[in-house]
Amino acid sequence: MKVLVAVKRVIDYNVKIRVKPDHSDVDLTNVKMAMNPFCEIAVEEAVRLKEQGVASEIVAVTVGPKAAQEQLRTALALGADRAIHVETEARVESLAVAKLLKAVVDEEQPDLVILGKQAIDTDNNQTGQMLAALSGMPQATFASAVTLDNGELHVTREIDGGLQTVALTLPAVVTTDLRLNEPRYAKLPDIMKAKKKPLESKTPEALGVSVESGLKLLGVETPAERKGGVKVGSVDELVEKLKTEAKVL
Amino acid sequence: MSILILAEQHDGELAAGTAHVVAAARAIGGDIDVLVAGEGVDAVAQAAAGLDGVSRVRVADDAVYAHQLAEPLAALLVALADDYTHVLAASSTTGKNVLPRLAALRDVAQISDILEVVSDDTFKRPIYAGNAIATVQSSDPLKVITVRTTAFDAVADGGSAAIEPVAADVSNASSRFIGEELAQSDRPELGSAKIVISGGRGMGSGDNFKLLEGIADKLGAAIGASRAAVDAGFVPNDMQVGQTGKIVAPELYIAVGISGAIQHLAGMKDSKVIVAINKDEDAPIFQVADYGLVGDLFEILPALEQKL
Numbered sequence: 001m002k003v004l005v006a007v008k009r010v011i012d013y014n015v016k017i018r019v020k021p022d023h024s025d026v027d028l029t030n031v032k033m034a035m036n037p038f039c040e041i042a043v044e045e046a047v048r049l050k051e052q053g054v055a056s057e058i059v060a061v062t063v064g065p066k067a068a069q070e071q072l073r074t075a076l077a078l079g080a081d082r083a084i085h086v087e088t089e090a091r092v093e094s095l096a097v098a099k100l101l102k103a104v105v106d107e108e109q110p111d112l113v114i115l116g117k118q119a120i121d122t123d124n125n126q127t128g129q130m131l132a133a134l135s136g137m138p139q140a141t142f143a144s145a146v147t148l149d150n151g152e153l154h155v156t157r158e159i160d161g162g163l164q165t166v167a168l169t170l171p172a173v174v175t176t177d178l179r180l181n182e183p184r185y186a187k188l189p190d191i192m193k194a195k196k197k198p199l200e201s202k203t204p205e206a207l208g209v210s211v212e213s214g215l216k217l218l219g220v221e222t223p224a225e226r227k228g229g230v231k232v233g234s235v236d237e238l239v240e241k242l243k244t245e246a247k248v249l
Numbered sequence: 250m251s252i253l254i255l256a257e258q259h260d261g262e263l264a265a266g267t268a269h270v271v272a273a274a275r276a277i278g279g280d281i282d283v284l285v286a287g288e289g290v291d292a293v294a295q296a297a298a299g300l301d302g303v304s305r306v307r308v309a310d311d312a313v314y315a316h317q318l319a320e321p322l323a324a325l326l327v328a329l330a331d332d333y334t335h336v337l338a339a340s341s342t343t344g345k346n347v348l349p350r351l352a353a354l355r356d357v358a359q360i361s362d363i364l365e366v367v368s369d370d371t372f373k374r375p376i377y378a379g380n381a382i383a384t385v386q387s388s389d390p391l392k393v394i395t396v397r398t399t400a401f402d403a404v405a406d407g408g409s410a411a412i413e414p415v416a417a418d419v420s421n422a423s424s425r426f427i428g429e430e431l432a433q434s435d436r437p438e439l440g441s442a443k444i445v446i447s448g449g450r451g452m453g454s455g456d457n458f459k460l461l462e463g464i465a466d467k468l469g470a471a472i473g474a475s476r477a478a479v480d481a482g483f484v485p486n487d488m489q490v491g492q493t494g495k496i497v498a499p500e501l502y503i504a505v506g507i508s509g510a511i512q513h514l515a516g517m518k519d520s521k522v523i524v525a526i527n528k529d530e531d532a533p534i535f536q537v538a539d540y541g542l543v544g545d546l547f548e549i550l551p552a553l554e555q556k557l
Contacts, residue, residue: 017377026381124361129349138423141346159342162431169423179486214389215358220381229539235552238542246522248501
């Protein structure tokens with residue numbers, strides 16, 4: 001089985017973000033960037049499927065600027081066999097990314113596409129579902145377990161209130177949730193080897209996809225800061241204040 | 250303007266989130282229809298028809314929609330979308346699963362998790378785990394939107410919308426429901442509870458979450474957890490409050506043994522009153538708490554339960 005795994009370059013999850021003074025966007029100059037954490041889980045799942053003998057080839061793909069090749073090299077160091085970089089400096093919304101990934105899916109014909117459920121920058125939670133719809137594939141979002149059973153993919157999903165298990169025909173799209181696996185770290189020899197693995201660059205134009213969007217970002221603001229309140233000295237004082245001052249009990 | 254809302258349902262009942270989505274639709278303005286899709290959904294349709302501001306409930310009662318699988322639900326919405334300028338759903342695991350499919354099939358953007366309606370085409374939504382708020386404008390002919398339900402007050406009951414069946418030729422051969430395990434609890438649902446008490450890594454073990462249960466029972470509260478507590482294996486992921494879990498905004502949020510990582514704050518900082526109980530007086534959670542109590546939670550929790 002051939003697995004395509006999509007990754008995104010985003011701000012490192014430990015970095016505290018700043019809004020630009022002109023409120024046009026979040027300021028990403030000179031901040032540490034990394035692979036989106038949910039994408040790390042997607043890569044790890046693909047590698048585990050290969051280790052189990054279920055997957056035969058793993059192709060990593062990203063859509064983004066030149067620097068996003070760093071995240072593809074990370075995916076290669078973690079175990080992907082080759083990588084595809086759809087290079088664009090434009091601000092690409094989920095629908096455009098899904099269209100670009102569909103074009104890659106059409107060329108590569110994978111049996112399974114694994115993506116993170118959302119990126120921690122835009123928090124959209126859309127791309128996997130959109131790719132599935134455009135490619136006519138079934139989807140299992142928020143996956144916490146993935147197995148192949150008699151040619152069908154069985155996926156356990158984290159839904160509100162519990163877990164749901166679905167069976168999908170292949171090819172299919174899976175998006176990862178936190179508990180699917182715990183991603184490994186790349187080892188130094190693998191990082192060195194990854195530099196020699198094939199990485200192919202493509203452009204949206206070559207794939208015949210327009211990255212224009214019906215969405216316009218009008219501005220970004222910092223949310224109202226919550227102010228800390230008072231420290232209370234005892235449980236009695238706490239209960240008293242909740243009853244008489246906050247009036248929530 | 251004409252708005253279609255995908256009703257949210259749990260266990261054959263209308264879920265509380267739908268009344269909040271109707272409130273967001275009223276802020277946009279226009280006629281509001283609610284789509285109830287499922288198998289044996291009379292009770293859900295009746296409840297939806299009672300929501301204030303709903304003009305019509307459209308019911309697709311068919312086995313193909315049972316278990317709310319994304320493929321048939323999106324196909325149904327695509328078939329109905331011509332009649333509407335906006336399609337809305339709660340930003341629940343169902344809404345997030347289905348609406349991007351609809352948007353892609355209609356070649357329009359999807360706007361996730363809106364917090365505020367600025368106008369019928371402009372909305373505010375959180376990005377970067379709620380550390381920034383983006384204002385986005387859509388020029389698409391159809392706006393496909395998921396709504397953060399905690400950001401809109403629920404509409405009241407008192408409406409009496411017409412209920413009409415819809416017929417659409419939808420089949421599904423690509424996905425199949427196998428089973429589900431839903432947490433059985435007499436407590437309110439985390440997303441809609443008026444009081445939430447959550448435990449973090451400081452709880453030390455899953456067993457110690459019992460200390461929260463007595464308090465939750467006395468307060469009629471839901472029990473949540475931080476991602477650290479979930480990652481440590483203390484409790485299941487559906488209890489997680491935070492950027493990667495549930496977003497809650499109750500009247501009272503009690504954080505116990507939770508340090509207050511950004512990712513947790515993103516899930517609860519819109520609560521009306523926040524109480525933090527932590528042994529580390531420098532824990533960041535105290536910077537957002539209205540009332541902080543520094544001390545050993547294993548002494549504080551039993552005392553608190555007794556005092557309530």
